Amino acid sequence: MASSKEKIFYDEVQEDAVLEQLGYTQELKRSFGLLGMIGFSFGIVTSWSALGGVLIVGVESGGPPVMIYSWIGISIFALAVAYSMAEICSSFPVAGGQYSWVAVLAPPKIARGLSWVTGWFMITGILAMGATNNFIGANFILGQANLSFPQYVIERWHTVLVAYAITFLCAAVNIYGSHLLDRISHFVLLWNLCSFIIIIITILATNDHKQPASFVFHDFQNFTGFSTGFAAILGLLQSSFGMCCYDAPAHMTEEMKNASKEAPKAIVMSVYIGAITGFIFLVSVCFCIGDITSTAESTTGVPLIQIFYDSTQSVVGTCFLSSLLVIIDLFCANALLAEGSRSLYAFARDHGLPFSHLFAKVESKRQVPVYAILLTVVVQMALNSIYFGTLTGFNTVISIATEGFYLSYAMPLLARILAKFTGHEISLTGPYSLGRYGIMMNVVGLAFLVFTSVTFNFPTLSPVNSENMNYTSAAIGIIALISIVTWITTGRKAFTGPQIGGGSALAVSI
Numbered sequence: 001m002a003s004s005k006e007k008i009f010y011d012e013v014q015e016d017a018v019l020e021q022l023g024y025t026q027e028l029k030r031s032f033g034l035l036g037m038i039g040f041s042f043g044i045v046t047s048w049s050a051l052g053g054v055l056i057v058g059v060e061s062g063g064p065p066v067m068i069y070s071w072i073g074i075s076i077f078a079l080a081v082a083y084s085m086a087e088i089c090s091s092f093p094v095a096g097g098q099y100s101w102v103a104v105l106a107p108p109k110i111a112r113g114l115s116w117v118t119g120w121f122m123i124t125g126i127l128a129m130g131a132t133n134n135f136i137g138a139n140f141i142l143g144q145a146n147l148s149f150p151q152y153v154i155e156r157w158h159t160v161l162v163a164y165a166i167t168f169l170c171a172a173v174n175i176y177g178s179h180l181l182d183r184i185s186h187f188v189l190l191w192n193l194c195s196f197i198i199i200i201i202t203i204l205a206t207n208d209h210k211q212p213a214s215f216v217f218h219d220f221q222n223f224t225g226f227s228t229g230f231a232a233i234l235g236l237l238q239s240s241f242g243m244c245c246y247d248a249p250a251h252m253t254e255e256m257k258n259a260s261k262e263a264p265k266a267i268v269m270s271v272y273i274g275a276i277t278g279f280i281f282l283v284s285v286c287f288c289i290g291d292i293t294s295t296a297e298s299t300t301g302v303p304l305i306q307i308f309y310d311s312t313q314s315v316v317g318t319c320f321l322s323s324l325l326v327i328i329d330l331f332c333a334n335a336l337l338a339e340g341s342r343s344l345y346a347f348a349r350d351h352g353l354p355f356s357h358l359f360a361k362v363e364s365k366r367q368v369p370v371y372a373i374l375l376t377v378v379v380q381m382a383l384n385s386i387y388f389g390t391l392t393g394f395n396t397v398i399s400i401a402t403e404g405f406y407l408s409y410a411m412p413l414l415a416r417i418l419a420k421f422t423g424h425e426i427s428l429t430g431p432y433s434l435g436r437y438g439i440m441m442n443v444v445g446l447a448f449l450v451f452t453s454v455t456f457n458f459p460t461l462s463p464v465n466s467e468n469m470n471y472t473s474a475a476i477g478i479i480a481l482i483s484i485v486t487w488i489t490t491g492r493k494a495f496t497g498p499q500i501g502g503g504s505a506l507a508v509s510i
Contacts, residue, residue, distance in 0.1 A: 015093065015259050022094050022104075022498040024254075024349065028342075029179070029367040032256040036182035037249050037266040038273075039189030044245040044335045047274030048196055048281035049328050051242040052304040055285070058238035059296050059303060061460065063221025064211075064286035066235035071282055074239040075275035077448035082246055082271040083434060084413055084441045086264035090430025093253035093260050094498060096346035098122045098408040103497035106415035107424045116491050118411040119347050120483035125404025126343050127376060129245060130336040131163070131383035132401045137329035138162035143300035144319045144326075147309060154301055156387050163384040170334040171377045174341065178368040181255075181338060188331045195324040196277050199308075200284045202321060207288045207311035216286040223296070225462030233455050240452050241402050242278055246270045247409065248335065251342045264432035340376040345369035351494040399472040400479075403456045407476075410449040413442040 016026040032040065051058075051071070058067035085098075094100045099119035106114050138159045146152050173180075204210075222231045249266040253259035289295055290310040298306035304325075308318040348359035363370045383397050419425045420439060434441055457473040487495075 015257075018093060018260065019254065022092065022100070023496070024094065024498070026254065027362040027367065028095075028254045028369075030255055030257050030259075031179065031182045032185070032252060033182065034262040034265060035189070036185040037252065037256055037262060038269050039185035039187075039192075040181070040252065040335055040338075041246060041248045041266050041270035042192060042273050043185060043188040043328075043331045044248045044339065045243070045270045045274045046192060046328055046332055047242045047278035049192075049325050049332075050244075051238060051278055051282060052285070052325065055238070055303045055307075057241075057460075058235055059221070059289075059292055060223040061235035061238070062232045063219065063292065064216045064282075064289070065218060065220060066232050067238060067286065068217065068279070068282050070232075070236050070239040071242070071275075071278055074236065074243050074452075075271070075278070077444065078243045078246070078271050078275070079268070080441045081409055081413070081445035081449060082268050084416075084438070084445045085247060085250065085409065086267045086432055087428055087430065087434045087438055087441075088412055088416070089250045089253065089267060090260050090264045090432035091428040092430075092498070093250075093256075093263055094346070095251050095254045095342045096350065096498065097247055097250035097343065098412050099347065099352075100350075100498045101412040102415045105412060105419055105426055107419055107422045110418075111415075112492070112495060112497055113487055114411065114415060115497050116352065116487045116495055117480065117483045118408055119350075119352050120479055121404050121411070122408035123340070123343055123347060123404075124479050125401055125406075125408055126245075126251075126336065126340045127379045128383055128397050128401035128404055130167075130333065130340050130376065131380045132398050133329060133333050133336055134163040134166045134380060135159065135384060135387065135397075137166050137326060137333060139302050140305070140322055140326050140329060143298075143302040143305045144322050146300045147305060147318060148315055150299070154299075160384050160387050163387075164381055166330065166333050167337070167377055167380050167384075169330070170337045171373060173334050174337050174373050175366070175368060175370055178338075178366055184331070184334070188328075188335075191324075191331070192328055193277075195328060196281065199321050199324060200280060202317070203288045203308065203311040204284055206313070206317070209290070209310075210287045211289060216283065221292055223292075224460060230458075234458060234460050236452060236455055237399070237402065237460075240406070240456070241398065243271070243274060244402055244405050245336070245339075246274070247405070248339050251339050251346070254342075261431050264430075337373065337376055337380070340380075341369055341373040344375055345372040348372065350496045350498075352491070356494075396471045396475055399456045399470065400475050403453050403472060403476055404479075406449045406453045406456075410446055410453070413446040413449070416442055417446065 019026055088101045092101055099115045099122055102118045103111050103115035141162055142154045146154055224231045246267055249263040253263045256263055288307055288311045295303045295306050305322050308321045312318055344359055347353055348356040353359055359372045361371055459470045461468040
């Protein structure tokens with residue numbers, strides 16, 4: 001028993017030394033183990049339930065064949081990205097994640113500036129994803145109310161207020177129950193997988209009017225008004241949204257035991273679990289879809305709830321299945337708030353935010369960045385408030401969330417490729433290594449991320465007008481402009497980023 005304790009102590013000392021070499025002091029409590037972090041990460045990724053939350057995108061843009069085949073393709077390419085990030089994370093286990101990696105890996109002349117822009121995209125993606133998740137959770141809650149009481153009409157402000165309630169609940173857990181996050185994450189993994197099995201078995205067993213295989217794997221459904229090929233490209237958004245956020249362990253490395261070895265495993269494992277569960281879920285749901293038009297126009301506002309009801313023909317059964325997803329969504333909201341606050345804390349620690357000294361503070365008793373948590377809450381609520389005014393505006397938030405993540409994923413891969421071809425390559429000497437396949441994975445992953453990031457900006461319905469226009473490109477452009485202007489005015493003077501002297505941060509043996 002003593003030797004086990006000594007090993008844990010040794011690992012933590014070594015991880016603290018690695019962090020010190022990057023210029024930081026260990027302030028957060030290391031409480032996460034591998035299984036807990038896999039649960040935490042998959043609790044955010046939760047590909048199968050995330051796919052259900054944006055099912056309407058796939059239904060309208062190609063139908064079941066596009067949903068299923070695009071999911072297979074997205075999952076394969078996502079693994080290239082996940083392996084690439086896992087290798088980098090192993091060498092540089094710091095809460096800043098992508099922007100910190102860019103600062104270390106990019107050619108020196110552009111490293112700090114590119115790191116700054118990456119940080120803005122990363123934080124935008126994480127915070128917007130948190131708002132999107134809270135919105136989806138609110139939809140599932142109110143959708144059940146509409147199903148149970150058909151006379152109840154869901155108003156936009158109802159959805160926003162429920163999303164606020166989810167945010168407040170998660171803030172309380174993050175501030176007062178931070179020491180429980182590892183245990184919660186273990187439970188999340190078990191709940192997630194059990195809920196998945198229960199839902200799949202139930203809908204397949206109770207649905208007596210399943211669609212033929214040709215409908216699921218062959219028949220193309222196009223409600224976009226665009227050509228078949230363009231509609232299929234638009235359908236990628238659903239799969240891309242479902243396979244996102246697997247960088248979460250990177251932002252929690254300063255709260256992990258033996259992070260250099262375990263965080264990379266958690267990144268990759270969450271993608272594998274997500275890919276398998278997502279595929280099974282999509283195939284099962286597509287066999288159980290009834291009339292596509294009535295499903296898409298369900299008064300519940302959630303096509304998946306309508307599919308549950310069409311399968312079970314039971315309000316109670318549908319609400320039970322939907323409640324399993326609501327609980328998953330609450331866990332996801334809690335994890336996204338934790339990830340977002342740690343990212344803000346790390347960026348503030350490097351003087352990347354206004355009032356950085358405040359948001360970089362860690363409350364000594366609970367060892368959590370309380371002010372960063374509160375800032376995350378405010379931003380998520382502000383993004384949810386967009387739905388008070390316009391549905392189109394909030395749909396843009398969904399695209400911004402996905403694109404923000406994908407662009408932040410692309411930056412460290414681009415930085416490493418640029419460094420290699422300009423002679424400034426830094427060796428990745430962490431315990432999780434891809435060897436000679438590392439750069440190849442980087443190139444494949446980068447090409448995939450660039451392609452999908454472009455497609456997120458396309459309008460989804462034709463003819464295009466002010467009501468259905470996709471404003472993602474404008475929003476991303478504004479974020480990029482703000483990051484560039486703030487870099488020129490204040491960032492280049494104050495922003496530090498991780499400090500690395502004389503090569504790899506892992507000069508300390510792990």
